[in-house]
Amino acid sequence: MTSLRTIIAAFLCAIALGLASAGLYGLPAFGHYPGPYGDIINRQGPAERHATNMVTLVNFDYRGFDTLGEEFILFAAVIGAVVLLREHRGEEASARPDQADEAPIPERSEAVAFGCRLALGITALFGIYVVLHAQLTPGGGFQGGAIVGSATALLYLGLGYPAWRGMMRSRVLDTAEAAGALAFIGAGLAAIGAGAPFLTNLLPLGTTGSIVSAGVIPLLNIAVGIAVAAGFGTLFLEYLEETREPESGGEQ
Amino acid sequence: MTPLQIGLFLLAALSGGAVVLTREPRRQAVAMGFNGLVLALLFMVLQAPDVAYSEIAINSVILPVLFLVALAAARINNRRREIDRP
Amino acid sequence: MSHAAFLLPAWLFAIGLYGVITSRHFVHLIGCLTVIQSSTYVLLLAVGYRTDAAAPIFANLPIGTPAVDPVVQALVLTDIVVGATVTALLLALALQVHKRTGTLDPHELRPLRR
Numbered sequence: 001m002t003s004l005r006t007i008i009a010a011f012l013c014a015i016a017l018g019l020a021s022a023g024l025y026g027l028p029a030f031g032h033y034p035g036p037y038g039d040i041i042n043r044q045g046p047a048e049r050h051a052t053n054m055v056t057l058v059n060f061d062y063r064g065f066d067t068l069g070e071e072f073i074l075f076a077a078v079i080g081a082v083v084l085l086r087e088h089r090g091e092e093a094s095a096r097p098d099q100a101d102e103a104p105i106p107e108r109s110e111a112v113a114f115g116c117r118l119a120l121g122i123t124a125l126f127g128i129y130v131v132l133h134a135q136l137t138p139g140g141g142f143q144g145g146a147i148v149g150s151a152t153a154l155l156y157l158g159l160g161y162p163a164w165r166g167m168m169r170s171r172v173l174d175t176a177e178a179a180g181a182l183a184f185i186g187a188g189l190a191a192i193g194a195g196a197p198f199l200t201n202l203l204p205l206g207t208t209g210s211i212v213s214a215g216v217i218p219l220l221n222i223a224v225g226i227a228v229a230a231g232f233g234t235l236f237l238e239y240l241e242e243t244r245e246p247e248s249g250g251e252q
Numbered sequence: 253m254t255p256l257q258i259g260l261f262l263l264a265a266l267s268g269g270a271v272v273l274t275r276e277p278r279r280q281a282v283a284m285g286f287n288g289l290v291l292a293l294l295f296m297v298l299q300a301p302d303v304a305y306s307e308i309a310i311n312s313v314i315l316p317v318l319f320l321v322a323l324a325a326a327r328i329n330n331r332r333r334e335i336d337r338p
Numbered sequence: 339m340s341h342a343a344f345l346l347p348a349w350l351f352a353i354g355l356y357g358v359i360t361s362r363h364f365v366h367l368i369g370c371l372t373v374i375q376s377s378t379y380v381l382l383l384a385v386g387y388r389t390d391a392a393a394p395i396f397a398n399l400p401i402g403t404p405a406v407d408p409v410v411q412a413l414v415l416t417d418i419v420v421g422a423t424v425t426a427l428l429l430a431l432a433l434q435v436h437k438r439t440g441t442l443d444p445h446e447l448r449p450l451r452r
Contacts, residue, residue: 017352029340031389038407138301242325272357
């Protein structure tokens with residue numbers, strides 16, 4: 001039964017592989033990007049917007065509206081996950097770890113704790129650097145936010161659950177995430193208020209290569225960075241709560 | 253294509269297959285982290301450093317941690333059900 | 339031969355699909371979905387690649403240097419981050435299924451078994 005299922009699945013996926021390969025064969029050859037959209041941006045972008053990272057420029061200026069949509073998919077997905085996880089558990093859980101079996105929970109090794117504490121500050125700082133230099137060097141709000149988010153996982157690994165709970169206040173994270181999303185919309189509406197289309201880059205462009213250049217792009221990146229970092233912080237918090245003993249649980 | 257690109261394309265094909273064929277979910281989380289690392293290197297070679305940043309932070313760090321915590325939550329939930337059952 | 343690079347996204351898509359069909363564990367299934375997702379990333383970046391071109395970042399490059407397409411990179415990098423939160427949502431759904439039915443095996447959830 002199972003093996004027949006596997007054989008049928010393998011057969012169907014081999015057909016999918018053949019069809020996908022045949023379809024992709026119609027694309028321009030690898031290494032021969034035909035343009036011209038990307039080429040025009042590469043030629044005009046630096047002069048028009050005083051930014052040097054074209055990827056951030058596309059994300060937060062030329063296709064800023066698209067990114068607004070992405071930001072709200074992120075927002076909605078985080079809210080959905082939080083609502084689903086909290087449904088059974090309620091808002092509060094105790095700080096004691098719950099056990100999956102009778103074996104005692106092993107102590108965190110000194111080396112792991114030390115390594116995580118060492119990496120924690122560097123990772124968080126690097127994430128903030130990546131957000132702030134969005135329009136200049138590789139990086140931006142999404143990547144920097146994800147790096148800061150991964151630093152919060154190090155916080156848990158290095159300092160343990162009580163310290164992590166003390167720092168990760170769900171109220172602060174929720175507010176930060178909503179504020180990041182709101183700031184993006186606010187920047188868009190501010191442009192409308194000034195009589196231009198939504199999300200027009202109206203702020204002074206500054207000198208190319210400066211950290212405050214490229215108008216509204218750094219502000220949008222900071223907003224997205226905060227929202228993404230808070231989003232992943234919230235997800236870690238809610239998932240880790242799942243592994244705690246319930247506050248009023250009468251099971252033990 | 254340069255030899256470096258060919259090597260990384262092949263490695264990405266292998267590590268992607270490894271993620272699927274590792275049937276034990278806890279081991280899969282480790283395979284996923286390795287796959288993220290390989291893909292980040294591949295994106296770097298394809299001149300996409302921005303994408304490599306997000307790939308390495310997400311697929312090598314955040315997703316494996318989320319998967320492991322979700323699996324732990326499922327196992328704890330199993331035990332709670334066993335205790336609840338008379 | 340120059341199209342050989344496009345075999346990687348096709349392969350990742352097919353093997354991920356195979357994993358989704360044959361998976362016996364919801365968490366493993368979601369892991370296979372991330373492989374399918376990664377096939378779209380590789381495809382988009384491969385389409386925008388240009389041989390011997392630089393990354394589209396002109397911090398240290400004179401403007402006018404041949405560079406790869408920044409638009410596909412912008413699409414991919416936001417999708418990786420947003421896709422991770424959607425994956426987290428899927429994991430939360432899997433945990434809900436586990437809480438309600440006590441199993442993470444898709445085969446045991448078929449309506450006929452109820």
